[in-house]
Amino acid sequence: MDRAIGSIAILGGGTAGWMAAAVLAQVLRGTGTSITLVESADIPTVGVGEATIPPIVDFLRLLEIDQAEFMVATEGTFKLGIRFDDWTTPGERYWHPFGTFGPTIDRRPFHNMWHRLRAAGDDPRVEAYSLSAALGDAGRMAFADPRAGGVGPSGGLRHALHFDAGLVARFLRTWSERRGVTRLERKVEGAVLRDDGFVEALALKGGGHLAADLFIDCSGFRGVLIEEALKTGYEDWSRWLPCDRAVAGLTARDPNPPPFTQAAARPAGWRWRIPLRHRTGNGYVYSSAHVGDDEALADLAREAGPLLSEPRFLRFKGGRRKAFWSRNVVALGLASGFLEPLESTSIHFVTSGLMKLLDHFPDKDFDPANIAAYNAALIAEYEAARDFIVLHYQPTRRDEPFWRERAAAIPDTLAERLELYRGTGRIPFRPGELFTDLSWFYVLEGMGVRPAAYDPLVNFSNLAETRAGLVGWRGRVAQGVAEAATHEAVLDAIAARARPAA
Ligand SMILES: Cc1cc2nc3c(=O)[nH]c(=O)nc-3n(C[C@H](O)[C@H](O)[C@H](O)COP(=O)(O)OP(=O)(O)OC[C@H]3O[C@@H](n4cnc5c(N)ncnc54)[C@H](O)[C@@H]3O)c2cc1C
Structure with a gap:
């Protein structure tokens, strides 16, 4: 049968x-x-x-959908990462950029060399090593250079889409x-x-x-x-993810849409800003135990600018x-x-x-074993992503009750990772996990979590050579930004190319 x-x-x-x-x-x-x-x-x-993350590009590739055609049809823009504003304290910001960045020497992860330079008295701005972050700050866009074979600042670029x-x-x-x-x-x-x-x-x-x-x-x-x-x-x-509501609304299009999602901390949650070609999407994700719906809407309208659509309230757990x-x-x-x-x-x-x-x-x-294997793989990926999201609230100098309570409640699996990082600078990355050690490093550093030590093997390499390697990398990042077109120009070019085909 x-x-x-x-x-x-x-x-x-x-x-x-x-x-x-x-x-x-x-x-x-x-x-x-x-x-x-x-x-x-x-x-x-x-x-x-x-807002998406880079695997969306693989999804389109699997379906053999032309990215330019898809972007024009969905009013899409490019995304090189997320900029977190006001998370540690109002006025400060950090990046979670996509792609790989920073050189590795003798298989030692970049962030350990970065810690060594810092310990040696240098003050290397972490964003300066990521071409994605540097392009985002400049409002420019570039794609991975296929000739670079995945290596170097431009070889390691990855992008996602807003749509x-x-x-x-x-x-x-x-x-x-x-x-x-x-x-x-x-x-x-x-x-x-x-x-x-x-x-x-x-x-x-x-x-x-x-x-x-x-x-x-x-x-x-x-x-x-x-x-x-x-x-x-x-x-x-x-208990770890207390935000249970969101209010969303649209504002006018930004003529120079930034190539990143903005996530700005608010007193009882955070606000997103997603630039599209025809409009800008905004929303305030909040905890109903800490702010009422009316106050959340007022906050969104004040921060995002005049809303062009009826605000939409959503509930979730x-x-x-x-x-x-x-x-x-x-x-x-x-x-x-x-x-x-x-x-x-x-x-x-x-x-x-x-x-x-x-x-x-x-x-x-x-077959039940097949179903169990599917569930186990997806649950592991999902739980690691949960820990990564909870990490964004650890620790913060913001003093609102919402932020104090969030910083105090974390899953054991995250507590273990934090302990390892704080003691050794090591970030475990398990196969199948969505966020790499570099993603973890950016958020840890962005949130001001600093380890007491770093990989001792890094000390065996020559400090002057390590410094020269990192300085050279920073120079290539700066050069990549100088050579890139604005995000808007790239979007215009794509629209011009895709329209006849569409
Ligand atoms: C505030 C907020 C912000 C978000 N932002 C992002 C983001 O930036 N990036 C991201 O990746 N994800 C984001 N998400 C998640 C994202 O919106 C969802 O993953 C995505 O839209 C998929 O939704 P869905 O198709 O599962 O469900 P839905 O959009 O709810 O669709 C459900 C469908 O089921 C149908 N349906 C339901 N019941 C019946 C029924 N009884 N009979 C017939 N049809 C039925 C409905 O008609 C509808 O077509 C966000 C979610 C929220 C709440």
Whole structure:
């Protein structure tokens, strides 16, 4: 008997649902597997996820989507990292830039050499070693130089995108429908379960069912299948991630959009600013225990400038489903969990969940060991990202109650990393983790966490040579900035090139 998955139903037409439809349509093309996406116009999408991280470029590449065409269709801009304003104390800022930076000598990580120079009395500004950060500060844009083989300041550049989430869903919908995905505009009222607890079909409002072998739950926070039907359970992380609300609003386009996301600390949370071609997205992510909705909105309007749209309030709870995949249901996007969008991780976890689903693609037996392996891999990645986000609140000199309380509550796994770093300067990086040791270093240094020691092997290398290596690197960063075009000019050039093709 044929055990191959013959039909897939995706519940939800937000960013997650259409990303899932597109990837599955691409990978299963020619197999005869049917893919149906159900969405309801009565249930709006969240739609505010508009900042990404570099794996989005790999996602487009997998789908063979031309980046320029995608950017023009989604009013996209480039992103070289995140600039954190006022996190340690009002007036101070630091960068979490993308890409690799800083030389390594004898496999010793760059940050250890940087600590050595500092201990020797130098005062090297950490941003000066990252071409991404330096370009961002200058409002310029450049791409990885393919001739550099991934080495050097320009070889290590990586970029991500900002885009209009509504336009992304529209783009991916057209793309998926052209490749055979069927879209059903119906409200799902629940699931019909088999005796063994697997989902047999979706019950559609107005009558009728949609049966499938595999179900992808992209229904948003409610988790219509993974939670309401299968009662998988939610691991609540609000003790570490107390922000539970956001208010979002649009402001006018910035004629010189910066090539980065801005995350500015506020008294009871933080504010994002995401520049697009046609407008600017803003939002205040806050803890309702520390500020009321009206005050949060007033804060956003004051900081972001006149809002052009009705403010949108959103509620959430930081955490994750106890399992991302249960029986024949795989949850993606907001149905699978939520980390506050400080490091733009949500859309990435849709991609990551999809890539892991391809790596663990089931047959109709739904081998429990296969499902367990998928869950273990994704949970490990998710929890490491959670720790990285909580790190941004450690320690701070801000004195509001929200900030004092956040600095006091951290997961044990993060406490262990911090202890190791504080004592030795070492940052463990485990395979499969999203954020590298360089990302951790930038945030640790940005937040003013300084180690008592650094890698002793670094002391065996010649100090003058190390210093010369780092000075040379800084010079190449400065040269890279001087040679780069403005972000706006790069966007104009892309629009001019893509329009005839589109
Ligand atoms: C304040 C905030 C800011 C964010 N910022 C970022 C960011 O900068 N970067 C980032 O990567 N992520 C961000 N995110 C997360 C991002 O918005 C989501 O990961 C992304 O939009 C995917 O959402 P989704 O598709 O899972 O759910 P949704 O957008 O909620 O879509 C749910 C879909 O399911 C359908 N549906 C639900 N129930 C039913 C039903 N019963 N019958 C039929 N259809 C149904 C709805 O019609 C809809 O199409 C942010 C989230 C929030 C809350």
